[in-house]
Amino acid sequence: MMFGQGSIIASFAVVTPKWVGSDGTMSEEIDHRRGEARVAARVYTAARLALSALATSIALQPGYVSAQAAPDPWPAAVHAHYKLRYNGIDVGNLDITSTKAEKSYNVSGNGKVSVLFGAITWSGSSTVSGIVVGGTPQPVNYTFDWKNNRKGGTIKLGFKDRVATDISVTPPPQWHKDDVPLQPAHKAGAFDPVSALLMLTRADGRPPCERRVEIFDGKQRYEIVLSFKQKVKLPEVKGIGPVETADVCRAMYVPVAGHRDNDATKTYASNSNVEVVMRRIPGTSAHIPYSVSIPTAWGTGAMVTERIEVTTSAGNKIAFGK
Numbered sequence: 001m002m003f004g005q006g007s008i009i010a011s012f013a014v015v016t017p018k019w020v021g022s023d024g025t026m027s028e029e030i031d032h033r034r035g036e037a038r039v040a041a042r043v044y045t046a047a048r049l050a051l052s053a054l055a056t057s058i059a060l061q062p063g064y065v066s067a068q069a070a071p072d073p074w075p076a077a078v079h080a081h082y083k084l085r086y087n088g089i090d091v092g093n094l095d096i097t098s099t100k101a102e103k104s105y106n107v108s109g110n111g112k113v114s115v116l117f118g119a120i121t122w123s124g125s126s127t128v129s130g131i132v133v134g135g136t137p138q139p140v141n142y143t144f145d146w147k148n149n150r151k152g153g154t155i156k157l158g159f160k161d162r163v164a165t166d167i168s169v170t171p172p173p174q175w176h177k178d179d180v181p182l183q184p185a186h187k188a189g190a191f192d193p194v195s196a197l198l199m200l201t202r203a204d205g206r207p208p209c210e211r212r213v214e215i216f217d218g219k220q221r222y223e224i225v226l227s228f229k230q231k232v233k234l235p236e237v238k239g240i241g242p243v244e245t246a247d248v249c250r251a252m253y254v255p256v257a258g259h260r261d262n263d264a265t266k267t268y269a270s271n272s273n274v275e276v277v278m279r280r281i282p283g284t285s286a287h288i289p290y291s292v293s294i295p296t297a298w299g300t301g302a303m304v305t306e307r308i309e310v311t312t313s314a315g316n317k318i319a320f321g322k
Helices: 028-060 195-200 263-269
Strands: 077-086 089-100 104-114 120-133 134-146 152-159 163-170 211-216 222-232 246-257 275-280 289-298 298-310 317-321
Touching: 077 120, 077 163, 120 195, 120 298, 163 222, 195 211, 195 289, 222 275, 246 289
Parallel strands: none
Antiparallel strands: 077 089, 077 298, 089 104, 104 120, 120 134, 134 152, 152 163, 211 222, 222 246, 246 275, 275 289, 289 298, 298 317
16 A cells, blocks of 8 residues: 555555656646545555555465464465545445465455545556565565546566566556666565555564565555554454554655656655554464555545455465454
């Protein structure tokens, strides 16, 4: 989600190259409008990936326990609904659905952003499938389709043993003289953006804000690093009881290759103000992204929970949000 250059800083506000930059010749008004569009797009992209991850991560928790049942690591279904906001105003929505078989996972999601009374729109959808080995996601296929007022594009990745062997990016990335070249090694040992976030959110005994994961999104290789910032109180979950505190994580984007070595990249990489609130799933030891805040020069973008519904294989239901 949240820093510019490649795909999205994994769920938590690291924007990607397609959202970065200006030709420097635009008027102040046009630049501001584009700035608003960039913020909205970043919010959507970050949220899409973070939430795809959260939906499937629930199914991958080795310690998942319902509020009233015995350990049940494989929920039958997860549905997540989120609002996307810009400076406190609703600008879009995001819906995620995940399913889980014994040794495989699938996630699909779609969302839309509209700003300036529909003058600027952005929509996207993604699907990811993979296998689960020892509680660890292993991506097989990843697809991301996007469209705005003027154009659209698709990224497709095929993985084998955590190596991106099939890569298709349409339209192809533009070349810039300040590009940091991608090497074959950068396509190995990394996750796609969604599967990477499963690693960021899974329950493995570590605090939720002590995470670091490597990502290859088809355009660039980067890392997302979460570190602890503070704790906050959250509303109670109806029918389950109060949630006293949640962890607020600082999310940092660390570019490795495929990005532009310019001021925009350095600005995004140095942004320490992106926050991800990690909320414990009631009745479990797992945490999920509950909200994301992305301060920028044009305003603040945010992702907020509307409703999350979990159905276990035994038919038990957990729901929270509004």
